[in-house]
Every structure is written in structure tokens, then in C-alpha cells.
Amino acid sequence: MNEKEVAELRRRFRQDRSGISHVRGCYVNQNGEIISQFDQSLGVMTQEENEKILGLLKKTLSGTLGKNLLDITFETQQVVSGAEHKLLMDLRGSQLQDEEAVQAFFHKVIGAVELETNYLVLLVHDAYDVPYKAKDGEELEDSSSEVYSYILCSICPIKETKPALSYSVQENQFHNLSPDWVVAQPEMGFLFPAFDDRSTNLYNALYYSKDVQDVHEALIDVLFHTPAPMPAETQKATFASVLSDTLGEECSYEVVQAVHDQLCGLMEDHKESHEPQPLVIGKREVRQALSANGVSQEHMDAFEGKYDEAFGADAQLSPRNLVDPKRVELKTADVTIKVNPDRSDLVQTRVLNGVKYILVRVEEGVELNGVPVQIQE
Structure with missing residues (x-):
């Protein structure tokens, strides 16, 4: 998937555009035990609640391709007869109504996720009537190229807020706000199938990881049974x-x-x-x-x-x-020099009398700890 295709799907996660009718999920404690499950209609939520749910899901399609958003490719044999691919297809094909598939999916995820806090697993289905695009790139709303049916999963930590002091205007008094538990932005998730060339690609999925240093390889393995990027x-x-x-x-x-x-x-x-x-x-x-x-x-x-x-x-x-x-940085054991990438020509290396030096050509405006200094001959 490219950036335009990801952006097109992200625009779906608005109340006036979304085709998501309900959200399935489970609340899991840090010991990997399911505390509760839910299948909630977005239609019974308030507008604010609806927007917050869609905002969490949308976040699973955020970040940089190749860093936060990773392309997952299934082997042909997996698509033909692989258990992992079949489970995802069953979830998609039933629009999350296949109870056995949903429970199997939740337990797969819980067995692979390692978070130091409680978390939510959110799972939704959407069917996007993809508008046809003319040669000039303009979307023709009354003309559709296909219906793109997909599932999206978001895994969101539950974090404790800090105690705070609140002021009530009505009572003209201060009150202490006790700590509470809130749903945080997703740590990981995925979209299946991929939306390549604005069309369904059953051979690929798009995987999300908030942390670019840790992509949660165990989750990738259990969901897709393919080496993690x-x-x-x-x-x-x-x-x-x-x-x-x-x-x-x-x-x-x-x-x-x-x-x-x-x-x-x-x-x-x-x-x-x-x-x-x-x-x-x-x-x-x-x-x-x-x-x-x-x-x-x-x-x-x-x-x-x-x-x-x-x-x-x-x-x-x-x-x-x-x-x-956007960054050029030279480091030694005791010194770090940051250089404007467009002016890396100001830096040279030299060996003078057997001693190694990094030379930085100075033009004007030299400061030391915020104090302008002069360089004498």
C-alpha cells in the first residue's frame, strides 16, 4: 500500500463516512485473562463516544510506511490452505458474526501480546464502496469500482490517569479528582486484506506498531505465521x-x-x-x-x-x-556535533601533527551556552 491508499482509508473513520456498524472486543488484564467481552453497536453510542472509538481505530493506520506501517505478505500456500489466513478470511467473510472464529482470534492475540498493563482488543469490519477515479484523479461518487471488505484490529493499553485538582464553577469549589482508567492509543494492530491499487489484495496485510524499535514479533508470527519485518x-x-x-x-x-x-x-x-x-x-x-x-x-x-x-x-x-x-550528527566519546544537513560542507576532518581533528568552518553567530562569543586569530 502507498500513502495515498492509506490516507483514503483513514478518511473512512468519520461518523459521516464510516460503514462500521458495531465493534467487537475484549478487555484483558496483564495476566492475559479475559475480564469481559462486548459487541457494541456504534448506533447506541453518543456522538462523542463514536468519534473516540473511530479515532482509536484510525490511529492504527497512522505513522510512516516502512516504520510504523509494515507490509505483511502471505505465501501462496498460506492463502490456499493456511490456518492463519483462513481465520482472517472467516472473520472478514462473516463480518465478525462467526463466534468460533472471533473467540479463536481473541485467544491467539492474548497468547502473543505482552503488555505491562491491562488492554483492549478492538475488532471491526467495514465494507467500502470504492469510488471510481477518473484519469485526472477526480473521484466519481456515483460510480464504484468494487466493494472493499476488510477487518481492522486495534490493541489499546488501558492506562491510569494521575490524581489532579479540579475546580467546579457551579459549586465555586475545588475538588480532588481520583485516578481513573482510560483507553490509550493503540500499541499495535493490523488491516486485512491490504488495499493495493485501491483494490482488495488477499495476499497482503498492513501491520501497525507504535514502537518502531519493537514490532512485537510474537504477534506477527501468531497472526500471519511469517517472519517479522x-x-x-x-x-x-x-x-x-x-x-x-x-x-x-x-x-x-x-x-x-x-x-x-x-x-x-x-x-x-x-x-x-x-x-x-x-x-x-x-x-x-x-x-x-x-x-x-x-x-x-x-x-x-x-x-x-x-x-x-x-x-x-x-x-x-x-x-x-x-x-x-533532517539530521547529521557527529559523535565522539566527549563531544556531539549536530549539523544542518544542507550545510554538511562546513565540516571537514584533518590529521594535524599526528592528532585527529574535526574542523567546523564558522561564518557568524557563534554562541556558547546562549552567550555570543568571538573567535580570535
Whole structure:
């Protein structure tokens, strides 16, 4: 799925657009025990309650593709006869009315989720009459291309509020507000099936994780029985390690900065092109930057081998997960230097009289702890 398709579905989670008629769920304590279950109609809720439920569900389609929102792909055999895929299809096909499937799903989730607090498992079904889009991109409301039937699950922690002091205008008095338990934003969840090319894709699901460092692999395994995608933060650390381990003495500031600039340039070009599909890159793009900066054939070959070993042969990665286009940071044991990415040319490295230095060219406006200082010759 691309950003436009995710955004199109997010717009469904409004009272005047949603086709969700009821929400199923269970309340689970931190020991993994079901305290209660519910199947509540949104029609009997107040407008404010309705909006809050839809807001929680909508949050499961938020964040960055490739970081918070991960593409899950089923093998063909799973779609044909896999138990995990069949359970999701039964939930979708029955519009959550298959009680055996719902109970099996709840117990699968509870067996895999590890949270240090109580939580809610929310499960909804929606049928979206997808409007046809003309060549100019305009939606034709009276014309439909298909009905996209899907389920969405949100797993939301229950958190305790803090005691507080409240003032009542009517009574003209202060009152103490006792701690209470409230539903927090979802930690994880998923959409099935995927909405690829604005159409149903039974071979894919879209998985959500609030924490980009921990995607909750146990939940992915029990729901989809497929290897969990490598978390974004792990991808970044692994990529840095691959560069460092394979380039050796050629892993200079200039080379690493060139790789950063190459990937940031690709992201900028992709943004300007308005291409809807997410940008992915492979080792070829990195090798181009290495070659352009004089890295030896031996070290480039070593990089490619280590890249395949770390990410998989011919793996395609989101450059957003490898570099931060808004941040350049140099660190030593005692000093951290943050540089405007557009002015990385101000930084150089030098060895003077056998001592290594990082040189930062100063133009104007130097401050120390907020105090303007002068640099003397």
C-alpha cells in the first residue's frame, strides 16, 4: 500500500463516512485473562463516544510506511490452505458474526501480546464502496469500482490517569479528582486484506506498531505465521554496522556523508516526482555512492556480501529507515556535533601533527551556552 491508499482509508473513520456498524472486543488484564467481552453497536453510542472509538481505530493506520506501517505478505500456500489466513478470511467473510472464529482470534492475540498493563482488543469490519477515479484523479461518487471488505484490529493499553485538582464553577469549589482508567492509543494492530491499487489484495496485510524499535514479533508470527519485518531502528543500526565492518580504513567522513547525500537525494527526487509507490533502494544505489568516492573494489564487494547476509539477497529497503534527511550528527566519546544537513560542507576532518581533528568552518553567530562569543586569530 502507498500513502495515498492509506490516507483514503483513514478518511473512512468519520461518523459521516464510516460503514462500521458495531465493534467487537475484549478487555484483558496483564495476566492475559479475559475480564469481559462486548459487541457494541456504534448506533447506541453518543456522538462523542463514536468519534473516540473511530479515532482509536484510525490511529492504527497512522505513522510512516516502512516504520510504523509494515507490509505483511502471505505465501501462496498460506492463502490456499493456511490456518492463519483462513481465520482472517472467516472473520472478514462473516463480518465478525462467526463466534468460533472471533473467540479463536481473541485467544491467539492474548497468547502473543505482552503488555505491562491491562488492554483492549478492538475488532471491526467495514465494507467500502470504492469510488471510481477518473484519469485526472477526480473521484466519481456515483460510480464504484468494487466493494472493499476488510477487518481492522486495534490493541489499546488501558492506562491510569494521575490524581489532579479540579475546580467546579457551579459549586465555586475545588475538588480532588481520583485516578481513573482510560483507553490509550493503540500499541499495535493490523488491516486485512491490504488495499493495493485501491483494490482488495488477499495476499497482503498492513501491520501497525507504535514502537518502531519493537514490532512485537510474537504477534506477527501468531497472526500471519511469517517472519517479522526488521524494525526500522534495527535496519538503521545494521546498515551502519555493514558500512563500518566492510569499508575498514576507507569508512571516512566523506564516504559516509556521500552515502547519506545519495540516499537523501533519491528521497527528494521521489518526493518531487509525486510517485505514489513508496521509494525503496538496494545495494546498487549505495555502491554508486561508494564508487563515486573512490572506495576500492575489494571493499565494495565486501559491502555487497555483508548487505546480502544482513538483509537478504537483493533486499529492497526504505531509505527513510537507513538515514535521517533532517539530521547529521557527529559523535565522539566527549563531544556531539549536530549539523544542518544542507550545510554538511562546513565540516571537514584533518590529521594535524599526528592528532585527529574535526574542523567546523564558522561564518557568524557563534554562541556558547546562549552567550555570543568571538573567535580570535
